Amino acid sequence: MTHTSRTKRHGFLRWIASLTLLVGLLLMGPGFALLFGGIDFDTHWSEASLKSAGIAPDPLDTPEAVVQVYAARAYNWRGAFGSHSWISVKPQGSRHYTVYQLVGWRLRYSPSAISIRKGGPADFLWFNAKPRLLVEHRCRTAQAMIPLIEEAVKSYP
Numbered sequence: 307m308t309h310t311s312r313t314k315r316h317g318f319l320r321w322i323a324s325l326t327l328l329v330g331l332l333l334m335g336p337g338f339a340l341l342f343g344g345i346d347f348d349t350h351w352s353e354a355s356l357k358s359a360g361i362a363p364d365p366l367d368t369p370e371a372v373v374q375v376y377a378a379r380a381y382n383w384r385g386a387f388g389s390h391s392w393i394s395v396k397p398q399g400s401r402h403y404t405v406y407q408l409v410g411w412r413l414r415y416s417p418s419a420i421s422i423r424k425g426g427p428a429d430f431l432w433f434n435a436k437p438r439l440l441v442e443h444r445c446r447t448a449q450a451m452i453p454l455i456e457e458a459v460k461s462y463p
Contacts, residue, residue, distance in 0.1 A: 345385040346434040354381070354434045358427035361439050362394065362403065365428075371398040371448035373455070375441040378432035385435060394428030395452050403428035406459050420462055 346354070362374060374394045379385030392407035405423045429437055443451060 345379055345382070349434055351381055351433055354431075356427075356430045356433070359429045359431055359436050361437065362428035365396050365400060365402050368396070369399060370445045371400075371452060372396040372403075372428075373441075373443045373448040373451050374428055374439060376429060376437040377440055378435040378437040381433040381435070390432050390435075391440070393455060395448070395455055396428070397452050398449050402426075405430075406455065408462075420459055422459065 361376075363372065365372075372395070375391065376394065377389045377391040380388045380390050390407070392405055394403045394405050396403045402425045405421075405426070405428060407421050407423075408419050409421045410419070429439070431437070
């Protein structure tokens with residue numbers, strides 16, 4: 307074996323080792339999510355809960371405007387790779403939240419992929435996955451944001 311072919315072979319093996327290491331590192335995140343992320347593999351989607359997680363303030367006890375952004379692990383194995391997020395708004399004086407969310411499976415069946423739900427919990431479990439509150443605004447800041455959010459929803463393609 308010549309020195310040149312040995313060098314090429316060594317370079318190729320280093321490249322394979324580097325690629326294997328990179329793939330392994332990239333899969334560590336999803337691996338940890340699968341092991342420790344509380345992902346529910348046992349419940350069928352039709353039986354999964356969408357009840358309140360108890361994070362959002364009760365709209366009946368909260369007169370001020372509220373804007374909240376939530377995220378929860380995606381359903382089943384998808385939760386290892388991504389999350390589902392949504393925006394909940396409650397205008398000042400309103401007795402309910404309105405939830406805006408982009409739902410991928412609606413892309414084929416609806417002129418709009420954005421789901422708008424008035425009433426119900428703002429902080430619902432996403433198919434048994436507990437949401438995290440990412441952002442919260444209240445009072446005047448939230449009240450000023452709500453028309454901008456509604457306009458963004460209307461203009462979404």
